[in-house]
Amino acid sequence: MKLRFRGTNEPADEAIDRLIEVAGGIRSPEIVREMILATLKAGQEEKENKADLKLMNSTLKEMWFTSKVFGPYKNVRKVTVFGSARTRPEEKIYRLARSLGRKIAEAGYMVITGGGPGIMQAVNEGAGPKHSFGVNIRLPFEQQANPVLKGHPRLIVYKYFFNRKIAFLKEAHAVVLFPGGFGTLDEAMETLTLVQTGKRDLIPLILVDEPGGTYWSQCIRFFREQLRDQGYISDSDFYFFEQVHSVEEVVDKINHFYHRYHSLRYVDGRLVIRLTSPIDGQAIHELKKNFSDILTPGGDLYLSVPLPAEVDEPEIAGLPRLIVDFDRRNFGRLRRLIDSINSYEALD
Secondary structure (H helix, E strand, C coil): CCCCCCCCCCCHHHHHHHHHHHHCCCCCHHHHHHHHHHHHHHHHCCCCCHHHHHHHHHHHHHHHHHHHHHHHHCCCCEEEEECCCCCCCCCHHHHHHHHHHHHHHHCCCEEEECCCCCHHHHHHHHHCHHHEEEEEECCCCCCCCCCCCCCCCCEEEECCHHHHHHHHHHCCCEEEECCCCHHHHHHHHHHHHHHHCCCCCCCCEEEECCCCCCHHHHHHHHHHHHHHCCCCCCHHHHHHCEEECCHHHHHHHHHHHCCCEEEEEEECCEEEEEECCCCCHHHHHHHHHHCHHHECCCCCEEEECCCHHHHHCHHHCCCCEEEECECCCCHHHHHHHHHHHHHCCCCC
16 A cells, blocks of 8 residues: 555554554654654665665664663753874873863763774763763774773664764764864764754854864864855854863853853744843843844844743743844854853843
């Protein structure tokens, strides 16, 4: 029979309904129903490719396990740290990464690394297993689990890089990048692309070099001379990241980003920014004036109580809201707006 996502599929619908009922505990049956239908439709393809089915199967299982591992820590902020697997323990940058792991844990965050050697191991050593996640990848070389996370319940080993990348960025509340090779640069560009296009909520993206190091300075120079000056990116795209040379600066910048900003959500085309403390009318007036360029024509920026659509997040119902008629184009300037919100003094 020809299956449809919308419309009736009797008797398949009845069989799916019975399966959901027998399984029990299905909290979003409408979504699960579509997942089952997608699986059945994939199996019905006339020119079925077994390799494609295997990829779909492994991907679904890997993403399910990712959700299972990270789920209990939903309300704990996490910092994803990227860097070279080849960095040795005697190197200065390794000691810097270990110190950062410790500082992040002391600040109340957890760390997410690739779970391998080098910078990843250094960060996990500093944070300790209690405050660490590892999202490893099966490779024929270089990427065995480090001693801190080997056998740990928060270590996930992926077959596919794209699933691993989703875990790195979906669960992160900040991203820190140390020097590294192709993989590190790939992860840096992936993060920048996602925040630039609005496919990932804005987060701190911090580039770390040892004192006197030039790794990221050379990259930023390339961005300016080859990308910006050729018109491939804009000046505002440089707002997405910050370069530092100490672990204290890393933690300070993450803490500042969440000084007042809590999270954001789109509701009926409007951007809702949730705040942990209120700001006054004068601040709102200044924000509207300074960021009028990112508002839709005739759009507004104003304080609000939670919108009706946010009823599914009762745990943050008490937070004040800033409603922004954002044009959903200039995310670099939106990052500047968040920085400005965080810079106002708290009301008494």
